[in-house]
Amino acid sequence: MFRNRMPRYEILSEDAMATLDKGWRRLMTEIGIEFMDDRALDLFRKAGQRVEDKTVFLDPDFVLEQVAKAPSEFDVQARNPEHSVHIGGDAMAFGAVYGPPFVREGEVRRDATMEDFRNFTKLAQSFAALDSAGGIICEPSDTPLDSRHLDMTYALQTLTDKVYMGNVVSGVNAADTIAMSSILFGSRESIEQNPATISLINCNSPLRWDDRMLEAQFEYSAANQPVVLTPFILMGAMSPVTIPAALVQQIVEALSGIALSQLIRPGAPVIFGSFLSNIDMQSGSPTFGTPESGIGLLCTGQIARHFGLPFRTGGGLTSSQVPDAQAGYEALMTMLPTFLAGANWVMHSAGWLEGGLVAGYEKFIVDVEILQMLQHEFTPLEIDEDSMAFGAHEEVGHGGHFLGAMHTMERFRTCFYRPMLSSSENYERWMRNGGKDAAVRAGETYKKRLEEYEAPALDDAVRQELEEYVVRRRAELGD
Amino acid sequence: MFRNRMPRYEILSEDAMATLDKGWRRLMTEIGIEFMDDRALDLFRKAGQRVEDKTVFLDPDFVLEQVAKAPSEFDVQARNPEHSVHIGGDAMAFGAVYGPPFVREGEVRRDATMEDFRNFTKLAQSFAALDSAGGIICEPSDTPLDSRHLDMTYALQTLTDKVYMGNVVSGVNAADTIAMSSILFGSRESIEQNPATISLINCNSPLRWDDRMLEAQFEYSAANQPVVLTPFILMGAMSPVTIPAALVQQIVEALSGIALSQLIRPGAPVIFGSFLSNIDMQSGSPTFGTPESGIGLLCTGQIARHFGLPFRTGGGLTSSQVPDAQAGYEALMTMLPTFLAGANWVMHSAGWLEGGLVAGYEKFIVDVEILQMLQHEFTPLEIDEDSMAFGAHEEVGHGGHFLGAMHTMERFRTCFYRPMLSSSENYERWMRNGGKDAAVRAGETYKKRLEEYEAPALDDAVRQELEEYVVRRRAELGD
Numbered sequence: 026m027f028r029n030r031m032p033r034y035e036i037l038s039e040d041a042m043a044t045l046d047k048g049w050r051r052l053m054t055e056i057g058i059e060f061m062d063d064r065a066l067d068l069f070r071k072a073g074q075r076v077e078d079k080t081v082f083l084d085p086d087f088v089l090e091q092v093a094k095a096p097s098e099f100d101v102q103a104r105n106p107e108h109s110v111h112i113g114g115d116a117m118a119f120g121a122v123y124g125p126p127f128v129r130e131g132e133v134r135r136d137a138t139m140e141d142f143r144n145f146t147k148l149a150q151s152f153a154a155l156d157s158a159g160g161i162i163c164e165p166s167d168t169p170l171d172s173r174h175l176d177m178t179y180a181l182q183t184l185t186d187k188v189y190m191g192n193v194v195s196g197v198n199a200a201d202t203i204a205m206s207s208i209l210f211g212s213r214e215s216i217e218q219n220p221a222t223i224s225l226i227n228c229n230s231p232l233r234w235d236d237r238m239l240e241a242q243f244e245y246s247a248a249n250q251p252v253v254l255t256p257f258i259l260m261g262a263m264s265p266v267t268i269p270a271a272l273v274q275q276i277v278e279a280l281s282g283i284a285l286s287q288l289i290r291p292g293a294p295v296i297f298g299s300f301l302s303n304i305d306m307q308s309g310s311p312t313f314g315t316p317e318s319g320i321g322l323l324c325t326g327q328i329a330r331h332f333g334l335p336f337r338t339g340g341g342l343t344s345s346q347v348p349d350a351q352a353g354y355e356a357l358m359t360m361l362p363t364f365l366a367g368a369n370w371v372m373h374s375a376g377w378l379e380g381g382l383v384a385g386y387e388k389f390i391v392d393v394e395i396l397q398m399l400q401h402e403f404t405p406l407e408i409d410e411d412s413m414a415f416g417a418h419e420e421v422g423h424g425g426h427f428l429g430a431m432h433t434m435e436r437f438r439t440c441f442y443r444p445m446l447s448s449s450e451n452y453e454r455w456m457r458n459g460g461k462d463a464a465v466r467a468g469e470t471y472k473k474r475l476e477e478y479e480a481p482a483l484d485d486a487v488r489q490e491l492e493e494y495v496v497r498r499r500a501e502l503g504d
Numbered sequence: 505m506f507r508n509r510m511p512r513y514e515i516l517s518e519d520a521m522a523t524l525d526k527g528w529r530r531l532m533t534e535i536g537i538e539f540m541d542d543r544a545l546d547l548f549r550k551a552g553q554r555v556e557d558k559t560v561f562l563d564p565d566f567v568l569e570q571v572a573k574a575p576s577e578f579d580v581q582a583r584n585p586e587h588s589v590h591i592g593g594d595a596m597a598f599g600a601v602y603g604p605p606f607v608r609e610g611e612v613r614r615d616a617t618m619e620d621f622r623n624f625t626k627l628a629q630s631f632a633a634l635d636s637a638g639g640i641i642c643e644p645s646d647t648p649l650d651s652r653h654l655d656m657t658y659a660l661q662t663l664t665d666k667v668y669m670g671n672v673v674s675g676v677n678a679a680d681t682i683a684m685s686s687i688l689f690g691s692r693e694s695i696e697q698n699p700a701t702i703s704l705i706n707c708n709s710p711l712r713w714d715d716r717m718l719e720a721q722f723e724y725s726a727a728n729q730p731v732v733l734t735p736f737i738l739m740g741a742m743s744p745v746t747i748p749a750a751l752v753q754q755i756v757e758a759l760s761g762i763a764l765s766q767l768i769r770p771g772a773p774v775i776f777g778s779f780l781s782n783i784d785m786q787s788g789s790p791t792f793g794t795p796e797s798g799i800g801l802l803c804t805g806q807i808a809r810h811f812g813l814p815f816r817t818g819g820g821l822t823s824s825q826v827p828d829a830q831a832g833y834e835a836l837m838t839m840l841p842t843f844l845a846g847a848n849w850v851m852h853s854a855g856w857l858e859g860g861l862v863a864g865y866e867k868f869i870v871d872v873e874i875l876q877m878l879q880h881e882f883t884p885l886e887i888d889e890d891s892m893a894f895g896a897h898e899e900v901g902h903g904g905h906f907l908g909a910m911h912t913m914e915r916f917r918t919c920f921y922r923p924m925l926s927s928s929e930n931y932e933r934w935m936r937n938g939g940k941d942a943a944v945r946a947g948e949t950y951k952k953r954l955e956e957y958e959a960p961a962l963d964d965a966v967r968q969e970l971e972e973y974v975v976r977r978r979a980e981l982g983d
Contacts, residue, residue: 316881353832402795
């Protein structure tokens with residue numbers, strides 16, 4: 026997996042950090058956080074925290090004590106051990122887009138299907154730059170709602186041998202994910218010992234944790250499965266319009282969720298989550314790849330490190346409806362700061378389109394190209410005598426060229442990043458080849474990848490047990 | 505003008521800098537640099553440097569003595585004093601694309617004309633994010649070759665009131681630029697005192713300065729006009745394939761040119777130039793917006809600061825033939841590191857397409873949007889009590905929204921960057937509005953901008969004198 030050994034780009038001064046520190050402590054103490062789940066309220070009450078109705082007024086120092094119980098780094102196992110990931114430190118793990126109800130291929134935008142889900146899962150499997158297909162790569166509208174999570178989990182388990190995300194729609198769905206993961210990895214003990222899923226717990230920002238998400242969190246944290254406690258903030262709607270206010274709110278929300286996980290099971294793995302952008306103040310539309318989200322992203326990394334927690338943020342986000350120039354620059358406007366901040370768990374790394382409403386086939390390829398480029402760019406230079414190539418200058422002299430120099434010949438295959446999508450063909454050649462823009466070429470690339478896809482091997486007995494589980498549970502759920 | 509008060513992102517360790525230091529000293533001493541101009545060779549010889557044929561073997565410490573004579577920061581005056589620029593320190597000045605023989609508008613790619621040149625000049629005037637139209641925004645093929653520089657300089661002087669670049673095709677052209685600038689700014693003394701042009705002197709890399717460029721450099725440096733001494737390096741062709749080798753070569757080339765300017769006129773303003781990318785090793789095509797160019801860019805900033813020199817690098821570079829997703833991500837792949845490095849003089853900030861062969865109208869708008877976003881992003885956050893908006897939380901409470909909060913109402917007009925090009929319209933609305941991608945919208949934007957263009961006022965007598973100069977010189981040049 027990718028390790029980011031380049032420096033972190035940090036933009037908050039010590040003074041700024043101290044001001045934010047005062048801010049989140051005040052917000053947590055005086056406004057508090059709502060937890061729409063009685064078990065959560067009981068746990069906080071028993072731990073000596075003030076609870077009024079559904080609101081918990083947390084003592085910041087108590088919260089930091091809980092946070093200190095969480096591991097700063099941990100592993101998540103994949104069924105192919107080569108694809109297991111480390112979460113934290115300089116490790117960065119990348120998953121595909123999560124949640125879109127629609128897909129786009131070429132000019133067609135339509136409801137997502139299970140076939141789309143499988144296709145994107147296969148694409149995620151086929152690119153080494155991605156560590157995970159994620160979870161809900163798209164919402165398969167042609168499968169029954171109550172048992173859909175079984176189909177998705179089964180697809181993630183069988184079509185990829187990478188880590189996958191757990192379903193969080195309800196506690197029941199979470200329990201099914203854990204049960205299916207216990208089958209895949211041999212037993213519940215196995216996955217409690219070596220976590221095998223990561224699950225996204227979104228806050229209903231501002232300052233409210235909802236019941237269904239909390240149910241899922243209880244299941245996962247009890248089973249020692251990592252949860253990503255994620256404030257979901259579009260500044261101007263779910264937080265004040267000022268970035269410092271959003272940062273402070275984000276700290277309160279993430280840390281309060283993390284504290285709950287530690288009360289459920291001390292030492293349970295958690296990730297400081299961030300999903301931070303802003304709305305367009307004229308239309309109220311969510312906007313992505315904005316300057317404000319870039320700043321927020323850089324700050325988030327610094328803040329998470331301050332608390333000693335692995336963190337999730339970033340991705341290839343864009344508001345654009347199609348994989349055009351806007352989609353290209355907005356995706357990078359999010360993804361480059363993601364690398365500068367060194368995010369540990371990066372959702373939405375491939376396929377995000379139209380503010381997350383659409384999983385785009387072509388955009389998937391655009392994003393993987395960006396990801397590959399950045400993984401290359403954020404690999405430290407080796408600077409030594411050999412790399413300065415004095416001998417090549419002796420060979421070539423003034424005004425010559427290095428195309429045929431020995432130093433070049435020895436390195437030409439691997440010296441530069443080789444694009445998968447980007448074209449540098451000269452105009453005449455490009456026209457002869459059809460004058461295709463990046464979106465058209467991306468369309469060809471994903472189709473070819475799907476044709477070439479090979480399913481990773483899986484033990485027949487395990488597959489059968491998974492299938493039986495799906496069939497039985499589907500019947501029980503009445504679908 | 506824009507001041508970059510964010511931290512610089514530096515990736516070279518002290519050890520790496522020391523290794524590069526040894527490298528450039530050795531290359532300069534043992535391989536030397538060719539200067540295809542006898543006056544240059546004479547100056548170096550008289551200064552005690554070893555000259556063999558056209559090759560100068562420079563003593564690195566002598567070079568550093570010369571470099572120390574150059575100002576670390578300086579001003580360039582525009583005829584509208586509000587548009588004068590500072591070069592160096594935290595100031596970043598942005599100019600349009602420079603050099604393309606072709607233009608693209610929509611589906612049409614064709615030879616550039618003087619009308620195009622004027623159009624792009626007007627566009628550059630109309631966007632506050634740009635400090636300069638640059639110099640040769642496109643090569644106007646419908647004007648006579650020998651007097652073309654007069655037409656271009658006249659257009660830059662009259663259609664904009666921003667700083668502009670000097671012509672460098674020959675010493676004669678440089679002298680004409682200086683004469684016309686002397687008219688515009690009152691006298692040669694005026695521009696010698698307060699420089700009024702910036703000129704690009706490209707190295708014929710590796711390690712050769714050509715005669716025509718040197719002729720221009722002699723004119724400009726003698727007149728105290730800033731020159732940008734720029735190694736022109738596509739790694740794999742004009743330098744070895746390894747980035748450290750390119751960096752070392754770049755230092756030798758830039759510093760040797762800077763030393764020459766100081767011998768011509770001690771204290772003459774100079775800019776450490778860099779144009780650094782790589783070729784595709786399979787096709788030999790130049791490639792832009794690559795990971796390698798991003799790394800080179802970040803290193804270049806650090807190196808230029810090490811020598812106490814203002815520096816030029818970056819822009820909105822791309823290999824793409826059209827303003828598509830690739831153009832979007834490659835442009836930002838260059839421009840974001842440009843901001844991280846804090847480049848002082850940024851050419852090719854708007855309009856660069858197809859490896860610099862094409863000035864793109866739509867791409868111009870895409871690039872200005874990127875530029876505006878980054879100028880917004882690289883403005884430090886204010887973090888204080890007020891920005892944390894505690895009162896807004898008291899007003900809104902848990903699970904509410906901030907759209908109507910007082911804190912929001914007071915700030916909604918200015919709180920976020922307002923896109924000029926990017927769309928966040930929901931799908932239905934976007935479709936009702938024609939389903940236009942970013943390139944199509946950019947086409948509408950540039951046409952509207954051209955319609956709305958207003959020429960900056962210019963004294964009639966000055967305009968007449970400039971016109972007379974152009975007419976007279978055109979006749980003398982036989983066009």
